Amino acid sequence: MTKNYKALLAADMDFTLLAPGKDIPEGNKEAIRALKDASVAFTIATGRSAFLVGKFAEDLEIDVPIITSNGGCLFDATDRKQFASHDFEDSKIRYLLKFLMDKKADTTLYSDEGIFFSPFSTRHGFVNTYNASVEPSKRSPMIDFGLDYPDQEKLPRFNKILLQSADPDILNYLASDKELEVISSGPNLFDVMKKDVSKGNALLLLADHLNIPRENTFAIGDSDNDISMIESAGHGIAMGNSTEGVMKVANYITANYDSLGFAKAVYEYVIPLVEKIN
Numbered sequence: 001m002t003k004n005y006k007a008l009l010a011a012d013m014d015f016t017l018l019a020p021g022k023d024i025p026e027g028n029k030e031a032i033r034a035l036k037d038a039s040v041a042f043t044i045a046t047g048r049s050a051f052l053v054g055k056f057a058e059d060l061e062i063d064v065p066i067i068t069s070n071g072g073c074l075f076d077a078t079d080r081k082q083f084a085s086h087d088f089e090d091s092k093i094r095y096l097l098k099f100l101m102d103k104k105a106d107t108t109l110y111s112d113e114g115i116f117f118s119p120f121s122t123r124h125g126f127v128n129t130y131n132a133s134v135e136p137s138k139r140s141p142m143i144d145f146g147l148d149y150p151d152q153e154k155l156p157r158f159n160k161i162l163l164q165s166a167d168p169d170i171l172n173y174l175a176s177d178k179e180l181e182v183i184s185s186g187p188n189l190f191d192v193m194k195k196d197v198s199k200g201n202a203l204l205l206l207a208d209h210l211n212i213p214r215e216n217t218f219a220i221g222d223s224d225n226d227i228s229m230i231e232s233a234g235h236g237i238a239m240g241n242s243t244e245g246v247m248k249v250a251n252y253i254t255a256n257y258d259s260l261g262f263a264k265a266v267y268e269y270v271i272p273l274v275e276k277i278n
Helices: 026-037 054-059 090-102 124-132 168-175 199-209 224-232 244-249 261-274
Strands: 007-011 040-044 066-068 073-076 081-085 107-111 114-117 142-144 158-164 180-186 189-194 217-221 235-238
Touching: 007 199, 007 261, 026 040, 026 261, 040 066, 040 261, 066 199, 073 199, 090 107, 090 158, 090 168, 124 142, 168 180, 180 224, 199 217, 199 224, 217 224, 217 261, 224 235, 224 244, 235 244, 235 261
Parallel strands: 007 040, 007 217, 114 142, 217 235
Antiparallel strands: 066 073, 073 081, 107 114, 107 158, 158 189, 180 189
């Protein structure tokens, strides 16, 4: 059972809370404990699959749903189940897979059944690194599929497609599809979801679920896929290493991720504002 919180802070992971492939610095963990003492609900908002955040949620003792798949999934880390998921329609994912396989695009897909790798995916190493850091029962299932996969009789429900180093023509084609959201989630990484799926919309859904007024929401991040939640939050925070787009929409700019910019924002911006809430 979650406690009654006065506010909600959603934080991006890579280049915000931590360096990719690394653990969360102790200084940021201390700041998260200070948030809870100040009656602020804390959650992760990441482009990662729900299968790649469990150890962090457990370490931070997060007791509210976490935002994964760039808003495509709200995941309850305590029982390892989806709270909500915005999945592609079956016909749409088959069409997209055929298109991407034909283009030999570096494609990885996220589902509640695991992480799926096309013949051209280069993401195995990232997932293997995570899996090596957790006990077997908490590892992400890894499923490879072949060129004929789109023609299988039954496909899982997918909530995100991750493209790495995608050809600009492929990205432009996908971005022109009015049924899709296409956004950069990091250097040479691009997320593809259903239309209107974003971290921002997921943040508002979570705030409503927790009965936290939307004006009492905070969001912090660094990449373009964080813009929606920084704009949607009552208070948006940009890391010092953020893209120009993130900087433009933020209410507050903190230090770089490798200088504990997250903790600085918590102590100097979030908690002082929360203390003013009746």
